[in-house]
Amino acid sequence: MWTRNISIEIDLLPRVMSYCRVVALTRVGWSNAATSSATQKIPSLAEAAIIVSSNITGANVNALIDFVSISGIQQNDLISLRFPPGFNVSQAIAVSGSFETRHVAHCGTDCLVSPEMVTVVYVASTSLPASTQISLTVNGIANRNSAGASLPFELRLLNAAGTFTTEEDLEIPGISLQAGFLGQSSVRLSDERTSSNNTVGIAFVLSNRNPWPSRMEKFSSKFLPSLISVC
Amino acid sequence: MLTICSGDCGIDLRSTSSRLHVVILFIIDIQRQRVTLLRSGGNSLSVNSQVQIFVANVRNDDVVGKTEKISVVIATQQGYEIDLVQIDGVHIASGNLTNSTVDLVDATAYSITKAQVCFVTRFVGLLPNSLVSITFPSNHQISDDFSEIIFEGIIVSKPISLTGNTVHISVESFTRVCVTLKNIRNYHAGPTSYYQIVTLSITRRIILEQNCLLKQIL
Numbered sequence: 001m002w003t004r005n006i007s008i009e010i011d012l013l014p015r016v017m018s019y020c021r022v023v024a025l026t027r028v029g030w031s032n033a034a035t036s037s038a039t040q041k042i043p044s045l046a047e048a049a050i051i052v053s054s055n056i057t058g059a060n061v062n063a064l065i066d067f068v069s070i071s072g073i074q075q076n077d078l079i080s081l082r083f084p085p086g087f088n089v090s091q092a093i094a095v096s097g098s099f100e101t102r103h104v105a106h107c108g109t110d111c112l113v114s115p116e117m118v119t120v121v122y123v124a125s126t127s128l129p130a131s132t133q134i135s136l137t138v139n140g141i142a143n144r145n146s147a148g149a150s151l152p153f154e155l156r157l158l159n160a161a162g163t164f165t166t167e168e169d170l171e172i173p174g175i176s177l178q179a180g181f182l183g184q185s186s187v188r189l190s191d192e193r194t195s196s197n198n199t200v201g202i203a204f205v206l207s208n209r210n211p212w213p214s215r216m217e218k219f220s221s222k223f224l225p226s227l228i229s230v231c
Numbered sequence: 232m233l234t235i236c237s238g239d240c241g242i243d244l245r246s247t248s249s250r251l252h253v254v255i256l257f258i259i260d261i262q263r264q265r266v267t268l269l270r271s272g273g274n275s276l277s278v279n280s281q282v283q284i285f286v287a288n289v290r291n292d293d294v295v296g297k298t299e300k301i302s303v304v305i306a307t308q309q310g311y312e313i314d315l316v317q318i319d320g321v322h323i324a325s326g327n328l329t330n331s332t333v334d335l336v337d338a339t340a341y342s343i344t345k346a347q348v349c350f351v352t353r354f355v356g357l358l359p360n361s362l363v364s365i366t367f368p369s370n371h372q373i374s375d376d377f378s379e380i381i382f383e384g385i386i387v388s389k390p391i392s393l394t395g396n397t398v399h400i401s402v403e404s405f406t407r408v409c410v411t412l413k414n415i416r417n418y419h420a421g422p423t424s425y426y427q428i429v430t431l432s433i434t435r436r437i438i439l440e441q442n443c444l445l446k447q448i449l
Contacts, residue, residue: 146311179312187301192324194439195354199287207314212276
């Protein structure tokens with residue numbers, strides 16, 4: 001009788017507690033048993049980055065996605081991208097030859113689908129081996145309409161059915177959005193004389209990216225010093 | 232400089248896009264030179280819409296010249312900016328002094344006489360530490376002896392000074408000002424050229440108000 005280590009590979013859903021019971025079985029019956037448990041973890045993507053072509057509010061941008069898969073990608077595997085809240089991906093389309101956009105969002109393990117998700121299918125016939133640098137471009141993304149820092153991007157590799165996640169990075173740095181520009185602006189005073197009370201006419205054209213939402217939005221007009229007071 | 236709104240502030244917004252949009256705006260905040268308006272309903276204005284907003288009861292600067300740039304920002308209710316623009320400053324013209332007169336007590340040529348200069352300020356008035364600058368025609372001679380200058384209805388904060396044919400007087404605020412200067416000599420008979428009265432900011436030496444055109448003395 002001797003003891004040896006045996007490795008058994010089992011495909012299990014990540015983040016699910018798995019139990020293992022080992023028991024020696026002889027011709028005379030069961031021997032002592034040992035149990036163990038472990039929770040599967042989703043491997044992390046390496047060097048994941050998403051760069052958008054503009055950080056102006058509402059701009060129509062291209063997104064360049066880079067990452068390294070530690071396990072490789074098979075034909076029909078899915079890449080699920082989640083843009084930060086407020087981004088519009090309804091017109092998104094993958095332009096890299098080996099990838100196609102799928103207009104049904106898949107999310108994988110422990111994930112809820114949201115409107116900012118884009119799913120891309122790897123359609124090439126040859127598999128990408130492990131540790132391959134992968135790049136793809138997705139066009140037709142509209143930036144969020146308001147300035148400020150965005151939440152992180154999320155990137156997941158899914159099986160072909162989109163039912164579980166094989167690798168992921170949920171903390172890809174977001175971007176800092178900057179306000180766009182109003183056009184054809186002018187200011188006119190009804191009375192230009194010093195210290196007179198007058199009505200200021202401010203004219204401008206909304207940008208070609210951002211409408212002025214109907215409710216609960218501010219128009220903030222800042223009169224810098226020397227036009228003096230609003231009374 | 233800021234005067235807090237004591238009544239309703241008039242706000243009007245017009246959009247000249249394909250159809251008229253009426254948008255209700257409220258002033259929700261005034262901080263120094265910044266006024267913030269809040270939309271409370273109406274239709275969404277589509278991209279490229281032309282928009283006009285009128286803000287009533289804005290008081291101009293006291294001094295003449297171009298203002299600093301004016302910033303206009305559209306933001307979300309949480310304060311995140313959507314779009315913005317920096318507009319070139321507007322030009323502030325001088326206010327007009329009214330009822331301005333210059334009377335020479337003795338209009339005889341070559342006589343040494345007193346001159347009474349009166350005017351009424353407009354919106355600016357005479358600010359503390361402002362200057363009144365009176366420029367006499369070139370055919371007048373002004374003595375530097377101002378010991379008998381008389382001010383009516385104003386408090387003199389500082390003695391006057393003389394630069395060429397211009398008398399500078401520092402005064403505190405009031406609306407009607409009369410100054411009598413002595414030792415003015417008019418060399419020639421006949422019409423004089425124009426007298427000029429200007430109020431100035433003493434710190435910035437910038438015009439506040441001035442008379443349009445003062446009468447000629449025969």
